[in-house]
Amino acid sequence: MPELPEVESVRRSLLPYLPGRVIEEAVVHHSKVLIFPTPQEFVECLRGARFERLERRGKLLIFQLPPGVLLVHLGMTGQITFRDPGRADTPFERHPHTGLERTLQHPLDQHTHISLHFSDGCALLYRDIRKFGKWRLIRRDNPRLQNELARVGTDPLTEDWQFEPFFQAVTRSDRAIKAIILDQQVSAGVGNIYADEALFVAGIRPEVRGKKLSRPRLKKLFKAIPEVLQKGLKYGGTSFSDYVDADGKKGTNQESLLVYGRYGQPCYQCRQTLLRTTVAQRTSTWCKVCQKA
DNA sequence: ACCTCGACCTGGGCGC
DNA sequence: TGCGCCCAGGTCGAGG
Numbered sequence: 630m631p632e633l634p635e636v637e638s639v640r641r642s643l644l645p646y647l648p649g650r651v652i653e654e655a656v657v658h659h660s661k662v663l664i665f666p667t668p669q670e671f672v673e674c675l676r677g678a679r680f681e682r683l684e685r686r687g688k689l690l691i692f693q694l695p696p697g698v699l700l701v702h703l704g705m706t707g708q709i710t711f712r713d714p715g716r717a718d719t720p721f722e723r724h725p726h727t728g729l730e731r732t733l734q735h736p737l738d739q740h741t742h743i744s745l746h747f748s749d750g751c752a753l754l755y756r757d758i759r760k761f762g763k764w765r766l767i768r769r770d771n772p773r774l775q776n777e778l779a780r781v782g783t784d785p786l787t788e789d790w791q792f793e794p795f796f797q798a799v800t801r802s803d804r805a806i807k808a809i810i811l812d813q814q815v816s817a818g819v820g821n822i823y824a825d826e827a828l829f830v831a832g833i834r835p836e837v838r839g840k841k842l843s844r845p846r847l848k849k850l851f852k853a854i855p856e857v858l859q860k861g862l863k864y865g866g867t868s869f870s871d872y873v874d875a876d877g878k879k880g881t882n883q884e885s886l887l888v889y890g891r892y893g894q895p896c897y898q899c900r901q902t903l904l905r906t907t908v909a910q911r912t913s914t915w916c917k918v919c920q921k922a
Numbered sequence: 923a924c925c926t927c928g929a930c931c932t933g934g935g936c937g938c
Numbered sequence: 939t940g941c942g943c944c945c946a947g948g949t950c951g952a953g954g
Contacts, residue, residue: 631947631948632947632948635947661930661931688947688948702948702949703947703948704931704947704948704949705931705946705947705948705949706931706932706933706946706947740932757931758931758932758933759930759931759932759933759946759948760930760931760932761930761931761948761949762948763949802923802924803923803924804923804924804925808924808925811948813948813949820947820948821946821947821948822947823947866947867947868947869946869947870933870934870946870947871946871947872947889947909925910925910926910927911948912945912946
């Protein structure tokens with residue numbers, strides 16, 4: 630589900646609620662998504678903890694709540710929502726153009742694995758249908774924390790996104806370019822949707838080997854990656870089925886995607902029918918006219 | 923170092 | 939209505 634724009638939308642939508650708030654009680658309903666510590670230690674460590682900051686690197690949410698740091702990866706279907714029992718709940722709203730239904734404040738159901746409760750009755754709920762998401766609570770002085778953070782590479786929406794390191798990483802590799810930009814060390818936060826979008830914008834076929842790509846073509850891709858991510862963010866993320874922000878709102882970027890999910894439909898640029906192949910074990914949609922080998 | 927495959931999970935959509 | 943199959947925003951480990 631969530632790639633950088635979705636995770637960042639979740640982060641931003643949580644900001645009005647979290648900083649300064651103190652956890653009264655943490656509840657682990659199903660421990661599958663909790664990697665460490667044990668549920669007992671998790672609950673004990675979080676009782677009385679105060680949210681300080683909420684950061685993000687790539688697809689990783691970083692909750693600073695001393696003495697610990699909570700790392701959350703949403704996997705494919707993870708949802709973090711803020712529940713306020715005092716707020717009027719709207720069971721659904723119809724999107725004016727698409728008719729898409731949007732649900733606010735998801736219920737505590739069998740897919741809700743973790744809840745963090747505050748003294749005023751509000752709560753942070755974690756729901757994850759497929760249970761691919763992961764929660765890790767690590768003390769700040771634990772060296773494991775740096776190991777976990779080091780697994781995430783350069784985030785394309787930061788000033789660390791520089792052309793030379795990107796160029797080196799790509800041209801050093803014989804892998805398909807799509808596999809390279811899906812590599813979280815190379816471009817942290819890019820997933821299947823935005824990889825296809827960026828490759829289309831740059832006019833590069835997904836299966837082209839990294840070392841075959843010229844400097845000018847990679848310059849285009851280097852620019853396209855943050856562009857498509859920014860666009861996704863502008864529309865509040867891409868919601869095909871599960872993605873919602875902290876208020877339960879879906880994004881609308883699915884309406885402006887250029888290629889992802891448009892297999893068999895005409896390319897917006899040349900009207901050629903879009904193709905679908907498997908690259909890097911992921912379904913890839915692309916245009917044989919607009920994207921060159 | 924890289925590829926492919928299967929695993930981890932649940933649910934929705936489709937064809938029969 | 940129901941069953942079986944395929945698909946899905948992600949990652950990880952095994953084996954070649």
